Amino acid sequence: MHHKTGWEDPATRHAWRRTALFRCAALVGWILSFFAWLFAVVMTPAWLLVLWLPVLLVGIWYALLALIAVAALTGTRRVLRVYPWQVGIAEVRSKKNGSTQFVVPNPDRPEKTVSLGCGGMIGTGRHFWVRAVKSGRLTTAWFAGNPRYVGVVATPGPQNLLRVAQREATDSRMSPRKRGVSPEARALARAAGAQVGED
Structure with missing residues:
Protein backbone atom coordinates (compact mmCIF):
# COMPACT_ATOMS: atom_id res chain seq x y z
CA MET A 1 0.00 0.00 0.00
CA HIS A 2 1.46 3.38 -1.04
CA HIS A 3 -1.17 5.68 0.47
CA LYS A 4 -0.54 7.95 3.44
CA THR A 5 -3.85 6.86 4.98
CA GLY A 6 -6.24 4.02 4.27
CA TRP A 7 -8.95 6.49 3.23
CA GLU A 8 -6.80 7.77 0.35
CA ASP A 9 -7.09 4.35 -1.29
CA PRO A 10 -10.11 4.29 -3.68
CA ALA A 11 -10.65 0.59 -2.92
CA THR A 12 -11.00 1.43 0.79
CA ARG A 13 -13.58 4.13 0.12
CA HIS A 14 -15.50 1.70 -2.10
CA ALA A 15 -15.37 -0.97 0.64
CA TRP A 16 -16.60 1.55 3.23
CA ARG A 17 -19.54 2.59 1.02
CA ARG A 18 -20.42 -1.06 0.41
CA THR A 19 -20.26 -1.75 4.16
CA ALA A 20 -22.41 1.31 4.88
CA LEU A 21 -25.01 0.24 2.32
CA PHE A 22 -25.19 -3.29 3.74
CA ARG A 23 -25.44 -2.15 7.37
CA CYS A 24 -28.07 0.51 6.65
CA ALA A 25 -30.11 -2.01 4.63
CA ALA A 26 -29.92 -4.47 7.54
CA LEU A 27 -31.14 -1.81 9.97
CA VAL A 28 -34.03 -0.82 7.70
CA GLY A 29 -34.89 -4.51 7.29
CA TRP A 30 -35.13 -5.03 11.05
CA ILE A 31 -37.25 -1.89 11.45
CA LEU A 32 -39.61 -3.08 8.69
CA SER A 33 -39.80 -6.49 10.34
CA PHE A 34 -41.38 -4.79 13.35
CA PHE A 35 -44.28 -3.66 11.16
CA ALA A 36 -44.57 -7.19 9.77
CA TRP A 37 -44.65 -8.47 13.36
CA LEU A 38 -47.34 -5.93 14.27
CA PHE A 39 -49.42 -6.97 11.27
CA ALA A 40 -49.08 -10.64 12.25
CA VAL A 41 -50.17 -9.88 15.83
CA VAL A 42 -53.25 -7.97 14.66
CA MET A 43 -54.25 -10.64 12.13
CA THR A 44 -53.90 -13.67 14.43
CA PRO A 45 -55.84 -14.72 17.55
CA ALA A 46 -54.90 -12.99 20.82
CA TRP A 47 -53.68 -16.22 22.44
CA LEU A 48 -50.85 -16.39 19.87
CA LEU A 49 -49.29 -13.30 21.48
CA VAL A 50 -47.46 -15.71 23.79
CA LEU A 51 -45.62 -16.96 20.70
CA TRP A 52 -45.18 -13.56 19.08
CA LEU A 53 -43.64 -11.86 22.12
CA PRO A 54 -40.31 -13.80 21.98
CA VAL A 55 -40.12 -12.98 18.26
CA LEU A 56 -40.44 -9.28 19.13
CA LEU A 57 -37.67 -9.50 21.73
CA VAL A 58 -35.31 -11.23 19.28
CA GLY A 59 -36.14 -8.61 16.63
CA ILE A 60 -35.42 -5.75 19.04
CA TRP A 61 -32.04 -7.29 19.96
CA TYR A 62 -30.98 -7.70 16.32
CA ALA A 63 -32.21 -4.19 15.50
CA LEU A 64 -29.99 -2.84 18.32
CA LEU A 65 -27.00 -4.78 16.95
CA ALA A 66 -27.73 -3.34 13.49
CA LEU A 67 -27.95 0.18 14.97
CA ILE A 68 -24.58 -0.27 16.71
CA ALA A 69 -23.07 -1.46 13.41
CA VAL A 70 -24.39 1.63 11.59
CA ALA A 71 -23.11 3.92 14.37
CA ALA A 72 -19.62 2.37 14.00
CA LEU A 73 -19.38 3.53 10.36
CA THR A 74 -18.32 7.06 11.33
CA GLY A 75 -15.64 5.69 13.66
CA THR A 76 -14.38 3.37 10.93
CA ARG A 77 -13.98 6.23 8.50
CA ARG A 78 -12.30 8.37 11.15
CA VAL A 79 -9.65 5.70 11.83
CA LEU A 80 -9.01 5.22 8.11
CA ARG A 81 -8.50 8.96 7.64
CA VAL A 82 -5.65 8.90 10.17
CA TYR A 83 -3.84 5.57 9.71
CA PRO A 84 -2.50 3.67 6.67
CA TRP A 85 -3.18 0.01 6.00
Whole structure:
Protein backbone atom coordinates (compact mmCIF):
# COMPACT_ATOMS: atom_id res chain seq x y z
CA MET A 1 0.00 0.00 0.00
CA HIS A 2 1.46 3.38 -1.04
CA HIS A 3 -1.17 5.68 0.47
CA LYS A 4 -0.54 7.95 3.44
CA THR A 5 -3.85 6.86 4.98
CA GLY A 6 -6.24 4.02 4.27
CA TRP A 7 -8.95 6.49 3.23
CA GLU A 8 -6.80 7.77 0.35
CA ASP A 9 -7.09 4.35 -1.29
CA PRO A 10 -10.11 4.29 -3.68
CA ALA A 11 -10.65 0.59 -2.92
CA THR A 12 -11.00 1.43 0.79
CA ARG A 13 -13.58 4.13 0.12
CA HIS A 14 -15.50 1.70 -2.10
CA ALA A 15 -15.37 -0.97 0.64
CA TRP A 16 -16.60 1.55 3.23
CA ARG A 17 -19.54 2.59 1.02
CA ARG A 18 -20.42 -1.06 0.41
CA THR A 19 -20.26 -1.75 4.16
CA ALA A 20 -22.41 1.31 4.88
CA LEU A 21 -25.01 0.24 2.32
CA PHE A 22 -25.19 -3.29 3.74
CA ARG A 23 -25.44 -2.15 7.37
CA CYS A 24 -28.07 0.51 6.65
CA ALA A 25 -30.11 -2.01 4.63
CA ALA A 26 -29.92 -4.47 7.54
CA LEU A 27 -31.14 -1.81 9.97
CA VAL A 28 -34.03 -0.82 7.70
CA GLY A 29 -34.89 -4.51 7.29
CA TRP A 30 -35.13 -5.03 11.05
CA ILE A 31 -37.25 -1.89 11.45
CA LEU A 32 -39.61 -3.08 8.69
CA SER A 33 -39.80 -6.49 10.34
CA PHE A 34 -41.38 -4.79 13.35
CA PHE A 35 -44.28 -3.66 11.16
CA ALA A 36 -44.57 -7.19 9.77
CA TRP A 37 -44.65 -8.47 13.36
CA LEU A 38 -47.34 -5.93 14.27
CA PHE A 39 -49.42 -6.97 11.27
CA ALA A 40 -49.08 -10.64 12.25
CA VAL A 41 -50.17 -9.88 15.83
CA VAL A 42 -53.25 -7.97 14.66
CA MET A 43 -54.25 -10.64 12.13
CA THR A 44 -53.90 -13.67 14.43
CA PRO A 45 -55.84 -14.72 17.55
CA ALA A 46 -54.90 -12.99 20.82
CA TRP A 47 -53.68 -16.22 22.44
CA LEU A 48 -50.85 -16.39 19.87
CA LEU A 49 -49.29 -13.30 21.48
CA VAL A 50 -47.46 -15.71 23.79
CA LEU A 51 -45.62 -16.96 20.70
CA TRP A 52 -45.18 -13.56 19.08
CA LEU A 53 -43.64 -11.86 22.12
CA PRO A 54 -40.31 -13.80 21.98
CA VAL A 55 -40.12 -12.98 18.26
CA LEU A 56 -40.44 -9.28 19.13
CA LEU A 57 -37.67 -9.50 21.73
CA VAL A 58 -35.31 -11.23 19.28
CA GLY A 59 -36.14 -8.61 16.63
CA ILE A 60 -35.42 -5.75 19.04
CA TRP A 61 -32.04 -7.29 19.96
CA TYR A 62 -30.98 -7.70 16.32
CA ALA A 63 -32.21 -4.19 15.50
CA LEU A 64 -29.99 -2.84 18.32
CA LEU A 65 -27.00 -4.78 16.95
CA ALA A 66 -27.73 -3.34 13.49
CA LEU A 67 -27.95 0.18 14.97
CA ILE A 68 -24.58 -0.27 16.71
CA ALA A 69 -23.07 -1.46 13.41
CA VAL A 70 -24.39 1.63 11.59
CA ALA A 71 -23.11 3.92 14.37
CA ALA A 72 -19.62 2.37 14.00
CA LEU A 73 -19.38 3.53 10.36
CA THR A 74 -18.32 7.06 11.33
CA GLY A 75 -15.64 5.69 13.66
CA THR A 76 -14.38 3.37 10.93
CA ARG A 77 -13.98 6.23 8.50
CA ARG A 78 -12.30 8.37 11.15
CA VAL A 79 -9.65 5.70 11.83
CA LEU A 80 -9.01 5.22 8.11
CA ARG A 81 -8.50 8.96 7.64
CA VAL A 82 -5.65 8.90 10.17
CA TYR A 83 -3.84 5.57 9.71
CA PRO A 84 -2.50 3.67 6.67
CA TRP A 85 -3.18 0.01 6.00
CA GLN A 86 -0.61 -2.47 7.27
CA VAL A 87 -1.04 -5.55 5.12
CA GLY A 88 -1.26 -8.94 6.80
CA ILE A 89 0.14 -7.93 10.19
CA ALA A 90 -2.91 -8.90 12.25
CA GLU A 91 -3.11 -12.55 13.26
CA VAL A 92 -6.72 -13.70 13.55
CA ARG A 93 -7.79 -16.33 16.08
CA SER A 94 -11.03 -17.90 17.22
CA LYS A 95 -11.66 -17.93 20.98
CA LYS A 96 -13.55 -20.53 23.01
CA ASN A 97 -16.38 -18.10 23.83
CA GLY A 98 -17.17 -17.75 20.10
CA SER A 99 -15.51 -14.38 19.64
CA THR A 100 -12.70 -13.46 17.26
CA GLN A 101 -9.35 -12.10 18.43
CA PHE A 102 -7.01 -9.91 16.39
CA VAL A 103 -3.38 -10.02 17.56
CA VAL A 104 -1.32 -7.04 16.34
CA PRO A 105 2.30 -6.05 17.07
CA ASN A 106 2.72 -3.16 19.50
CA PRO A 107 3.83 -0.16 17.36
CA ASP A 108 6.48 0.91 19.88
CA ARG A 109 7.64 -2.60 20.81
CA PRO A 110 7.11 -4.94 17.82
CA GLU A 111 8.33 -7.95 19.79
CA LYS A 112 5.18 -7.55 21.96
CA THR A 113 1.61 -7.97 20.74
CA VAL A 114 -1.73 -6.39 21.60
CA SER A 115 -5.09 -8.14 21.24
CA LEU A 116 -8.43 -6.70 20.13
CA GLY A 117 -11.65 -8.66 19.87
CA CYS A 118 -15.09 -8.78 18.31
CA GLY A 119 -18.14 -10.96 18.85
CA GLY A 120 -18.86 -13.03 21.92
CA MET A 121 -22.32 -11.52 22.44
CA ILE A 122 -25.62 -13.25 21.76
CA GLY A 123 -26.46 -12.80 18.09
CA THR A 124 -22.91 -12.19 16.86
CA GLY A 125 -22.16 -15.83 16.01
CA ARG A 126 -23.19 -15.31 12.39
CA HIS A 127 -20.97 -12.26 11.93
CA PHE A 128 -18.62 -12.61 8.93
CA TRP A 129 -15.42 -12.45 10.99
CA VAL A 130 -16.62 -15.01 13.54
CA ARG A 131 -17.71 -17.47 10.82
CA ALA A 132 -14.65 -17.00 8.61
CA VAL A 133 -12.16 -17.45 11.44
CA LYS A 134 -13.98 -20.45 12.93
CA SER A 135 -13.96 -22.17 9.55
CA GLY A 136 -10.21 -21.58 9.16
CA ARG A 137 -10.60 -19.46 6.00
CA LEU A 138 -8.87 -16.49 7.63
CA THR A 139 -5.70 -16.44 9.69
CA THR A 140 -4.39 -12.92 8.94
CA ALA A 141 -5.94 -9.53 8.22
CA TRP A 142 -5.07 -6.01 7.14
CA PHE A 143 -4.93 -3.52 9.98
CA ALA A 144 -5.12 0.28 10.18
CA GLY A 145 -4.82 1.99 13.54
CA ASN A 146 -3.07 1.63 16.86
CA PRO A 147 -3.99 -1.65 18.59
CA ARG A 148 -3.56 -0.03 22.01
CA TYR A 149 -6.55 2.20 21.17
CA VAL A 150 -8.62 1.75 18.00
CA GLY A 151 -8.23 0.19 14.60
CA VAL A 152 -9.95 -1.20 11.53
CA VAL A 153 -9.40 -4.73 10.25
CA ALA A 154 -10.14 -5.95 6.75
CA THR A 155 -9.73 -8.93 4.50
CA PRO A 156 -7.38 -8.37 1.54
CA GLY A 157 -8.70 -5.94 -1.00
CA PRO A 158 -9.66 -4.35 1.41
CA GLN A 159 -13.06 -5.86 2.18
CA ASN A 160 -15.24 -6.67 5.21
CA LEU A 161 -14.23 -3.59 7.20
CA LEU A 162 -14.62 -3.86 10.96
CA ARG A 163 -13.77 -1.26 13.60
CA VAL A 164 -12.18 -2.72 16.72
CA ALA A 165 -11.18 -0.93 19.91
CA GLN A 166 -9.84 -1.39 23.39
CA ARG A 167 -12.59 -0.78 25.92
CA GLU A 168 -10.63 1.92 27.76
CA ALA A 169 -10.29 3.82 24.47
CA THR A 170 -14.07 4.12 24.06
CA ASP A 171 -15.54 3.95 27.57
CA SER A 172 -15.37 7.30 29.38
CA ARG A 173 -15.79 5.52 32.74
CA MET A 174 -12.38 3.86 32.33
CA SER A 175 -8.92 5.39 32.56
CA PRO A 176 -7.30 5.60 29.11
CA ARG A 177 -3.96 3.96 28.41
CA LYS A 178 -0.99 6.30 28.79
CA ARG A 179 1.97 4.24 29.98
CA GLY A 180 4.44 3.34 27.25
CA VAL A 181 2.69 5.40 24.57
CA SER A 182 4.46 8.30 22.91
CA PRO A 183 2.76 11.72 22.69
CA GLU A 184 2.72 11.40 18.87
CA ALA A 185 0.96 8.03 19.05
CA ARG A 186 -1.59 9.42 21.50
CA ALA A 187 -2.24 12.44 19.25
CA LEU A 188 -2.94 10.16 16.29
CA ALA A 189 -5.21 7.95 18.38
CA ARG A 190 -7.11 11.03 19.57
CA ALA A 191 -7.56 12.15 15.94
CA ALA A 192 -8.92 8.67 15.18
CA GLY A 193 -11.58 9.06 17.87
CA ALA A 194 -9.98 7.24 20.81
CA GLN A 195 -10.08 8.40 24.41
CA VAL A 196 -6.43 8.96 25.34
CA GLY A 197 -6.67 11.28 28.35
CA GLU A 198 -5.05 14.64 28.95
CA ASP A 199 -1.43 15.28 28.04
